[in-house]
Amino acid sequence: MGAVENYSTLEKEIFNFLSQDKENYLKNELCEFHIDKIFSNSDFIIHEYKYLFSKDHTLKFVTTTSKYIEVAFIFNDQTIEDKINDKKNTYLPNHNYIYYTPNGVDVEIYYKKDVTYRNLDIYVATDYFNEFLQKTNYIKSFVTSITKEKFTRLIEDGIPISPQMLHTISEIRECNLTGIPKEYFMKSRIMYLLQLIFEWIEENKSFSFSNNSSQLKNTDINTLHDIHNFIEHNPKTYYTIEQLSDQFAINEFKLKKGFKELFGMGIFQFSTQIHMKYALHLLKYSDLSIKEIAYKTGYSSPSAFSVAFKKECGTSPNKMRNHSTE
Structure with a gap:
């Protein structure tokens, strides 16, 4: 400087x-x-x-x-x-x-x-x-x-x-x-x-690298930011497009298309990342079992959680926990 x-x-x-x-x-x-x-x-x-x-x-x-x-x-x-x-x-x-x-x-x-x-x-x-x-x-x-x-x-x-x-x-x-x-x-x-x-x-x-200009209105952008923040601060529950659309009074098409345009990823992908970040925190700083972490991050079963975790993080929850405690 x-x-x-x-x-x-x-x-x-x-x-x-x-x-x-x-x-x-x-x-x-x-x-x-x-x-x-x-x-x-x-x-x-x-x-x-x-x-x-x-x-x-x-x-x-x-x-x-x-x-x-x-x-x-x-x-x-x-x-x-x-x-x-x-x-x-x-x-x-x-x-x-x-x-x-x-x-x-x-x-x-x-x-x-x-x-x-x-x-x-x-x-x-x-x-x-x-x-x-x-x-x-x-x-x-x-x-x-x-x-x-x-x-x-x-x-x-x-x-x-x-x-x-x-x-x-x-x-x-x-x-x-x-x-x-x-x-x-x-x-x-x-x-x-x-x-x-x-x-x-x-x-x-x-x-x-798309050069297409955004067609989103300022009110839409503000709503999408609110949805982004809502998902980010609620890592224990998965919300469907329909639920978010109703809660934030935005139509589903604009929600899906606008969210990806604004944040570079779809809502499901973003939600998964937020849940995995929370899971990483729990694996590292808590004594909760993998099963407990699965339910605490909104998954219906430990197996579903493990599949999603490995896909997103490149390794299994058990291996990640073992690595974190080495």
Whole structure:
């Protein structure tokens, strides 16, 4: 981040805090910032941020030289917005974004009062990332924009954070290795996250790279966000399209089509991910049996739960629990 002459004293404290390596916590009259500096080497940096502003605030800055592509995992409960060189961008809750911001770019980030913002960012060296992407023909425009030193996002609408991604991020957070073993472990986990991201892109590229403009009205968008939040905060019960349509007064066709257009996945897929995230939490932090977890996450039987879990997470609930307790 760069600095300009008219920054307030409080903003300067924030920028100085973000640009240094020693301190992990800052609190002033404007905000409270916490950074967990998880890992760093010549190819990768992993930081997790948690911050809260005491009032609505627009943070403005000019970027300095960047040699990294940012792979950001957004864990906010609310959407965040920014403006980069007059281009407005939106970042949805529980989504991943891959983007590049070059030197000398004007940035404005809009923060709301008393909202806790959380994101885990993986910074990947551009040379490393470009070499990785050269084999991926359908995102050449992303690489071209980087080469031309332009701000660019790989998938404008973001990629939903899957239970597999969430589990891998937990492994990164909780790694207790040191030295060379840690280097290899972190690289393997980062590469696996990239694999999951590009698998999603490959499966959804016709949707991801569509240039069709949205036909949704603002009232529809607000309703769909309400439905998204409702599902997210009710991981113990499955709701049918008909039930959601009745409860939120939106027709079923618009609900199904609009939800996928807005969030990049169908309602059933999103609901399954929410239930699996809750199941992962219970497997890791509770003593409940697999059977109890199955019923607690809305499944009619342990076998149905196990099939869905393996399909979504790539392994069985028993193996996941055993791995978490190792």
